[in-house]
Amino acid sequence: MRLIRGIAYYFVSILLVFTFIRELVWKLPGSIADLISDSETNLQDLKTISNTHLGQESFFSELLNFFTFNWGTSLAYKERNLSIIWKHLHLTLYLSVLSLFLSLLLVLFMFYQDKKKMRQLANIFLSLPALVIFPLFVWVFCEFTSYCPAGSENIKMMLLLAAFAQALLVAPRFFRELEAEVDHVLRQRFVLILRAKGLSKKRILWMHVLTNVFPAFLSLSLLTWLGFISGSILVEALFDLPGVGALTLEALRGRDLPLVYSLLLLLGVFHLSSLQISYLLKRKVDV
Amino acid sequence: MFNSSFVSFTLKLLEGVLYSISLGGKCLVLCLPFSLFCAFLFKKENLVTKSFLSILDVVIALPNQLLLLSIAGVSGGSIGAILISIFITQVPGLIRHLRVYVIQAHSYEYVEAARALGASRLRLFFVHIIPRLFLPLSISALSLLKRVILSESLLMFLGLGFDPLTPSLGRLLSEGRSYLFLSPERFLLPALLLFLLLYILQSVCDRFSSLFDPKGVRYL
Numbered sequence: 001m002r003l004i005r006g007i008a009y010y011f012v013s014i015l016l017v018f019t020f021i022r023e024l025v026w027k028l029p030g031s032i033a034d035l036i037s038d039s040e041t042n043l044q045d046l047k048t049i050s051n052t053h054l055g056q057e058s059f060f061s062e063l064l065n066f067f068t069f070n071w072g073t074s075l076a077y078k079e080r081n082l083s084i085i086w087k088h089l090h091l092t093l094y095l096s097v098l099s100l101f102l103s104l105l106l107v108l109f110m111f112y113q114d115k116k117k118m119r120q121l122a123n124i125f126l127s128l129p130a131l132v133i134f135p136l137f138v139w140v141f142c143e144f145t146s147y148c149p150a151g152s153e154n155i156k157m158m159l160l161l162a163a164f165a166q167a168l169l170v171a172p173r174f175f176r177e178l179e180a181e182v183d184h185v186l187r188q189r190f191v192l193i194l195r196a197k198g199l200s201k202k203r204i205l206w207m208h209v210l211t212n213v214f215p216a217f218l219s220l221s222l223l224t225w226l227g228f229i230s231g232s233i234l235v236e237a238l239f240d241l242p243g244v245g246a247l248t249l250e251a252l253r254g255r256d257l258p259l260v261y262s263l264l265l266l267l268g269v270f271h272l273s274s275l276q277i278s279y280l281l282k283r284k285v286d287v
Numbered sequence: 288m289f290n291s292s293f294v295s296f297t298l299k300l301l302e303g304v305l306y307s308i309s310l311g312g313k314c315l316v317l318c319l320p321f322s323l324f325c326a327f328l329f330k331k332e333n334l335v336t337k338s339f340l341s342i343l344d345v346v347i348a349l350p351n352q353l354l355l356l357s358i359a360g361v362s363g364g365s366i367g368a369i370l371i372s373i374f375i376t377q378v379p380g381l382i383r384h385l386r387v388y389v390i391q392a393h394s395y396e397y398v399e400a401a402r403a404l405g406a407s408r409l410r411l412f413f414v415h416i417i418p419r420l421f422l423p424l425s426i427s428a429l430s431l432l433k434r435v436i437l438s439e440s441l442l443m444f445l446g447l448g449f450d451p452l453t454p455s456l457g458r459l460l461s462e463g464r465s466y467l468f469l470s471p472e473r474f475l476l477p478a479l480l481l482f483l484l485l486y487i488l489q490s491v492c493d494r495f496s497s498l499f500d501p502k503g504v505r506y507l
Contacts, residue, residue, distance in 0.1 A: 123486075123489065123490070123493070124486070126489055127482055127485040127486035127488075127489045128482055128485075129437055129440065129481055129482070129485060130441075131440055131441060131444050131457065131460055131478075131481070132460070132478040132481065132482060135460070135464045135467070135474065136478075139464075139467045139468070143467070143468060144468070226350070229350065230350030230351060230352050230353045231352050233352060233353065233356055233445070234352075234441065234444075234445070237445065248353065248356065248357070249356075249445060252356065252357065252360035252361065252447060253360075253446070253447075255361075257361060260357055260360075260361060263353075263357075264349075264350075264353060264354065264357050267350050267353060268349045268350065271348060271349060271350050272345065272348050272349070275348050
């Protein structure tokens with residue numbers, strides 16, 4: 001019940017926010033009824049209408065249109081948009097899960113190394129922007145060594161490469177935040193009491209500290225995964241992967257506003273629902 | 288190596304760094320006072336605050352990078368559009384962050400004493416609360432500057448930015464990417480400068496954070 005209420009609450013809020021953004025910045029066509037009644041309108045007409053109907057309806061009529069289920073041009077073309085997005089979503093989900101898995105492995109590796117050195121390394125990697133790392137990766141592996149030539153059909157290798165590059169950038173941040181959480185738990189009084197009771201260090205760490213850190217780990221993992229999905233634009237553009245990120249960039253460059261709007265709406269709802277689920281999971285796990 | 292094209296490239300680089308910092312400064316001037324004002328305005332727990340905060344929560348929870356690129360890309364990529372997109376994506380988090388400190392500062396005894404002595408709201412805000420918020424404000428400003436520089440570089444790199452003649456680090460990186468094999472310095476120098484800029488900001492931010500958050504004893 002709480003889940004349904006939470007999702008409904010966020011869904012209404014997201015509609016409000018999107019209407020605001022659309023009204024303020026995007027200025028999509030006002031007369032939505034024209035578009036929906038005219039089933040023959042093709043994409044070119046749609047773009048022409050987007051440019052001619054700027055702000056003809058007030059904010060409140062737009063809002064009314066939202067609640068009467070006429071979600072503007074994005075829904076007028078919902079079948080086209082949804083089929084395109086669905087085609088590209090698989091790859092993005094696959095890439096994000098692979099990146100998360102690799103970054104968890106890297107974090108585990110970092111935890112077994114010298115903490116001080118790893119902290120310094122994490123600080124350096126935190127300042128390395130993706131704009132620098134990704135092109136270098138592409139250049140080294142695809143052009144310089146021809147290990148995975150660009151434009152080839154070997155999409156699996158490209159995916160692995162992209163996932164590793166993403167993991168390399170995200171793992172230090174993950175490590176830093178998780179280490180801060182462990183540090184915070186280790187400074188609590190109950191650890192002192194457990195030590196006074198004579199429990200071994202390993203037992204305290206594995207049975208008590210990690211149990212306390214687990215909720216934070218769970219939410220961090222989910223946030224990282226969502227970050228991979230929302231940050232897929234750059235990685236997919238540079239590694240030439242046909243995912244949602246590349247589709248967004250293509251839609252932005254081609255001024256395909258309905259598709260951009262659909263993408264943002266769908267990914268936004270997906271993002272918010274995942275956050276709500278993670279919040280509920282965290283409450284379940286956090287005892 | 289040090290021919291005229293290299294000198295002009297170095298000048299472009301410096302101009303790019305200055306441009307990134309100046310855009311960051313503009314964003315700071317736009318976002319920080321507004322966030323502080325909102326944090327001060329919505330410090331009490333009532334229905335208006337709750338609705339305002341729930342809208343902020345939704346914007347915070349949205350995919351940040353996607354929202355930034357979409358707004359900047361769709362609205363034409365002018366400098367105003369980039370400022371608005373950065374404003375929309377960064378300000379909600381900043382308000383949420385600063386609101387905690389404003390509420391905390393309000394609960395201090397010396398603030399209550401000043402209120403009991405009849406100090407006005409403005410006096411409380413400027414004389415008692417702002418000095419107390421100096422450290423969290425500096426940390427927020429530095430991290431915001433870092434995020435703005437990154438966002439601007441990303442927009443320019445993807446070609447969604449403004450005027451093509453603007454010497455931005457993102458644009459230089461994007462141009463240098465094509466010449467990585469022939470003249471790697473055209474990519475590596477902007478990359479190094481961007482890295483150094485971000486590293487300095489990150490280090491100062493970390494140092495401020497450690498000043499602000501002294502840690503207790505670790506028991507294991």
